[in-house]
Amino acid sequence: MLFSKLCQVATYTSLLLIGSSVTNAAQATQAQLANQGRTVHMGIILFPGFEPLDIIGPLEFIFSVSEKFPIKLYMIADQVGAVSAVPPGRAHMAGPQFLATHTFQNTPKLNILLKPGGMGDISMVEAGNTVIENFIKQRYDELDYLMSVCTGSVSLARAGVLKGKRATTNKRLYNWVTSNGPDANWVPSARWVEDGKVWTSSGVAAGMDMTYAFLKMFYGDTVNENFNTLEYAPLLDSRTDPFAIVHNVTGRDDGNLTSCVTPAGF
Amino acid sequence: MLFSKLCQVATYTSLLLIGSSVTNAAQATQAQLANQGRTVHMGIILFPGFEPLDIIGPLEFIFSVSEKFPIKLYMIADQVGAVSAVPPGRAHMAGPQFLATHTFQNTPKLNILLKPGGMGDISMVEAGNTVIENFIKQRYDELDYLMSVCTGSVSLARAGVLKGKRATTNKRLYNWVTSNGPDANWVPSARWVEDGKVWTSSGVAAGMDMTYAFLKMFYGDTVNENFNTLEYAPLLDSRTDPFAIVHNVTGRDDGNLTSCVTPAGF
Incomplete structure (x- = not known):
């Protein structure tokens, strides 16, 4: 609890003192500079x-970063075309459709x-797909990296790539999910x-915090300005x-509830 | 600052004491019950x-709530089909395509x-579209409600519906944006x-916090379980x-930085 309070006061004090004049002074590493330059x-x-x-x-943050660094996106499905978020058997739900641009067969390296993740994961496992x-x-x-969000990790587990990880x-x-791995x-x-x-996140919204940590590692502090433009204050401590607790997970550790959520770089 | 610290300690204490056994005991109002029942x-x-x-x-939260309450979704554009997030003139960016299901002409009541919002807002204003x-x-x-996220409010302003609001x-x-209204x-x-x-939010990620406040008002505390399933801890104070400060907005009020971000209902 003490760290939590200190962290919050300190970060907001820096906000008020420095305002928008803050710069991300940290130098990018050689690896980050190489990542900034490669597609x-x-x-x-x-x-x-x-x-x-x-x-x-x-993807929102990757999209934003792609304005300055070269990223090519492949939305991959069984076939090219619209794919619905509405899970099989729940046609009454109000979900969007995203466009697949590539298939499992024709996606390049x-x-x-x-x-x-999503409720479709359960359908696929039950159907033996x-x-x-x-x-x-x-x-x-x-x-170079394999990531999952939410129940998406069930596919990684069943693919065998989480063994010992x-x-x-x-x-x-x-x-x-864990019973599948x-x-x-x-x-x-x-x-x-x-x-x-391999990077795996907790449910749904947690994917945004993982993405901040990932992009900061991959490209450096330059991504802070993207997160601030998008007005997302990431959770910085992966243990929080x-x-x-809300879902009463067995074996949970209640000692790391820092909840230090502040604009990136402050 | 004081409120911020009190809030955070209190909510996390309740989490640790109550864990997942917490229920949202508050009764829905008559208006909320009516909303739960209507399409x-x-x-x-x-x-x-x-x-x-x-x-x-x-939409993620609306999608989730639509599992229990009837919601029909209309994705509306110039024509039915794929619409790209990649802004005009920035073909190098890595953005998704969403499917429009209805047009400005055939969308029902x-x-x-x-x-x-999005960078496309600037293109449209510049093109006189x-x-x-x-x-x-x-x-x-x-x-019943008109909402905007981010620069989306520029369309509301130019439509004249923000006059005096x-x-x-x-x-x-x-x-x-404000120069357009x-x-x-x-x-x-x-x-x-x-x-x-009329509900308007700040940039991009702020739309999620607005949506929590909106859905809680509209359907009642029952939406807390949706936000907890989706592991999103909403910001509760709209003034925070x-x-x-990060973007040094003229006339800003620095007195409301409570940053009370905790799981919904705790």
């Missing part, structure tokens, strides 16, 4: 019943692959988890996970 | 260069209309503003707007 091929998997914010949370798991398994070695997932469906080291209290090239 | 016709305007999270921030402003003007009287907008483009009462420090049936 990143980014794939996002679409499937019926995807969770819209699992995709657009991360990727640097980063994101697997979102392994097309996404197979795609992840096929592409794993070529990727630390990972997290949606906290309401924690038991269901008994060989992973699941972290009950985590907004997101990074283990080598009040939703593990 | 809500919800329109969202699409245009080239829309900001993805301006739409999916609010709406209860709620949402106008997102008034199709969206005209649609808002035509539909204003039939609406309190409103807010994106803080980085605050001067541009000299007869509105713009609020420099606000995460969102409600004035009668650190981004007015």
